[in-house]
Amino acid sequence: MRNAYIDALYELAGSDERILALVADNGAIVYDKFRAAYPARFINFGIAEANMVSVAAGLASCGKVPFAYTIASFLTMRAFEQIRNDVCMQRMNVKLVGIGSGFVYSNLGPTHHATIDMSIMRPLPGMTVFSPCGPLESKKITKEAARIDGPVYIRLSVGGSPEIYESDYEFEMGRGVTLRDGGDAAIFTTGSITAEVMKAHAELQARGIHARVINIHTIKPIDEEIIIEGAENTGAVITVEEHSIIGGLGSAVAEVLAEHGIRTKFKRIGLNGVFAEGYGTYDDVKALNGLSAGDIVRETVGCLNRK
Amino acid sequence: MSETAIDFLIDKAEAIRRSIFKIICDGGGGHIPASLSIVEILVALYYKYLNITSKTIGDPDRDRFILSKGHSCVSLYAVLADLAFFDKSALSTFGKSGTILGGHPDMHKIPGVEASTGALGHGFPFGAGAALAGKLDSKNYRVVVLMGDGECQEGTVWEAAMFAAQHKLDNLCAIIDYNQFQAMDTLQSIVSVSPLADKWQAFGWHVREVDGHNIWQLTEALAALPFQQGLPSMIIANTIKGKGVSFMENSAIWHYRMPTEAEMRVACEELKIEELKIEE
Numbered sequence: 121m122r123n124a125y126i127d128a129l130y131e132l133a134g135s136d137e138r139i140l141a142l143v144a145d146n147g148a149i150v151y152d153k154f155r156a157a158y159p160a161r162f163i164n165f166g167i168a169e170a171n172m173v174s175v176a177a178g179l180a181s182c183g184k185v186p187f188a189y190t191i192a193s194f195l196t197m198r199a200f201e202q203i204r205n206d207v208c209m210q211r212m213n214v215k216l217v218g219i220g221s222g223f224v225y226s227n228l229g230p231t232h233h234a235t236i237d238m239s240i241m242r243p244l245p246g247m248t249v250f251s252p253c254g255p256l257e258s259k260k261i262t263k264e265a266a267r268i269d270g271p272v273y274i275r276l277s278v279g280g281s282p283e284i285y286e287s288d289y290e291f292e293m294g295r296g297v298t299l300r301d302g303g304d305a306a307i308f309t310t311g312s313i314t315a316e317v318m319k320a321h322a323e324l325q326a327r328g329i330h331a332r333v334i335n336i337h338t339i340k341p342i343d344e345e346i347i348i349e350g351a352e353n354t355g356a357v358i359t360v361e362e363h364s365i366i367g368g369l370g371s372a373v374a375e376v377l378a379e380h381g382i383r384t385k386f387k388r389i390g391l392n393g394v395f396a397e398g399y400g401t402y403d404d405v406k407a408l409n410g411l412s413a414g415d416i417v418r419e420t421v422g423c424l425n426r427k
Numbered sequence: 428m429s430e431t432a433i434d435f436l437i438d439k440a441e442a443i444r445r446s447i448f449k450i451i452c453d454g455g456g457g458h459i460p461a462s463l464s465i466v467e468i469l470v471a472l473y474y475k476y477l478n479i480t481s482k483t484i485g486d487p488d489r490d491r492f493i494l495s496k497g498h499s500c501v502s503l504y505a506v507l508a509d510l511a512f513f514d515k516s517a518l519s520t521f522g523k524s525g526t527i528l529g530g531h532p533d534m535h536k537i538p539g540v541e542a543s544t545g546a547l548g549h550g551f552p553f554g555a556g557a558a559l560a561g562k563l564d565s566k567n568y569r570v571v572v573l574m575g576d577g578e579c580q581e582g583t584v585w586e587a588a589m590f591a592a593q594h595k596l597d598n599l600c601a602i603i604d605y606n607q608f609q610a611m612d613t614l615q616s617i618v619s620v621s622p623l624a625d626k627w628q629a630f631g632w633h634v635r636e637v638d639g640h641n642i643w644q645l646t647e648a649l650a651a652l653p654f655q656q657g658l659p660s661m662i663i664a665n666t667i668k669g670k671g672v673s674f675m676e677n678s679a680i681w682h683y684r685m686p687t688e689a690e691m692r693v694a695c696e697e698l699k700i701e702e703l704k705i706e707e
Contacts, residue, residue, distance in 0.1 A: 160563060168590065170583045171586035175556035175587070178557040178558075181491075181541070183487070206542075
């Protein structure tokens with residue numbers, strides 16, 4: 121996802137001189153091509169995320185379109201007040217790009233995990249929140265972000281994420297994507313955990329449970345229609361996110377269901393008010409935190425079997 | 428500058444000071460001493476230095492002034508109204524339902540306000556961004572940020588200080604309203620920022636100190652900008668919090684407090700206010 125983002129940014133920069141790449145001492149090699157082509161438009165702030173975001177707002181006030189990029193947990197939390205006051209309150213055209221979504225930096229521990237970033241970006245006035253599931257979607261979302269005149273947060277995993285889509289995938293902002301169809305349950309997913317959900321889908325299928333899988337790449341504004349449709353035409357709604365279940369995708373889906381008075385079996389899968397547990401590989405940490413394909417299968421079956 | 432020109436600015440500062448007191452008394456609350464502290468600085472900037480008028484709003488080549496210590500906004504409101512950025516009648520709506528003039532400035536509501544400030548340590552890096560954009564686009568506009576001395580306790584001030592020096596932002600001038608007081612007491616007794624000039628020099632800025640109530644010293648310093656090619660400029664303006672109202676001067680309790688009627692009478696006498704009503 122990271123490389124797809126930077127490729128897209130490089131392409132955008134070629135046709136729009138206003139675009140700047142801002143980093144906070146992050147992205148050593150991946151930005152080489154951008155730096156070589158546009159040295160004056162690559163600005164490294166050092167380890168100073170709050171300053172990066174305020175300066176980005178000042179640059180935007182003079183017509184620049186800065187894409188401020190660093191580790192998602194630092195970007196969204198260290199610089200939160202700068203995002204709220206300098207970017208959102210002043211309605212500045214700043215793009216915030218957080219890498220290391222969820223606990224993809226598994227072995228680095230919770231300081232480097234981004235597991236409440238969606239919860240804190242969603243309520244910000246004027247903020248659009250994207251959570252792509254793979255490289256192609258990351259690229260399309262980056263291009264979309266440049267078309268939006270206003271604050272955007274993009275939540276990226278790192279390198280090596282599997283591709284979810286065929287190359288003819290057409291992205292539409294604010295529209296969920298049905299990746300697999302089925303009538304037994306509707307599983308809503310977002311971000312890099314989608315690959316795990318696809319594995320879970322195959323296992324459920326093997327057990328005779330036909331779930332549909334819906335990718336919500338735009339967390340805000342959320343696609344209400346596809347949520348209502350999924351809830352009304354299947355036996356259960358499941359949400360899966362590599363993130364806290366408080367304030368993220370699960371909460372957003374619950375809000376839609378409750379406000380439309382829809383009664384359904386409902387289960388949010390994710391971190392339940394805890395920091396991600398343990399170290400090891402990304403797969404290890406998924407398993408330690410109830411987010412392996414097997415966990416998703418078990419929880420889905422459990423939800424369907426509820427009285 | 429001629430003596431008449433200086434006298435004009437001195438008279439202007441006195442008028443702005445009267446205006447501030449009336450606006451806040453009429454509005455029923457505000458940061459009086461912090462607003463009085465920056466009067467001469469704003470007068471030197473708006474009536475002598477900056478190339479901004481009500482006609483240049485939105486002009487990409489205009490100078491930018493950012494009031495990073497947003498709580499001193501009534502001083503800015505008085506100046507902007509005097510220069511017809513908005514109608515003077517708005518001054519009597521300060522702090523009241525439906526007004527554009529709140530306790531901190533809103534760039535989307537008030538013509539001439541470049542940044543919505545209030546939380547401290549934001550306007551300065553925002554201004555550094557505006558200065559960097561000017562450098563990237565080879566524009567000649569200048570960016571001036573006015574911040575508080577207490578504001579220098581915020582870490583982002585020093586992040587931006589390093590950044591501005593690194594990027595040789597000599598189109599950026601920061602002014603510190605060095606009145607030595609913050610909300611609860613003196614900086615010296617809370618968390619001292621002294622020696623302030625040495626700190627900024629060490630961070631790569633060219634520093635000049637002036638008497639922040641002396642129009643001549645202020646205009647002379649501004650005329651000398653940038654103090655050194657390739658370096659951002661710092662003007663440390665030594666000021667008196669509450670300047671012009673004897674019982675408010677250098678007294679922390681007045682940070683956000685309204686005078687009683689008896690106290691108002693004393694202040695009016697000292698500021699030469701005949702009637703507290705705001706002229707329209």
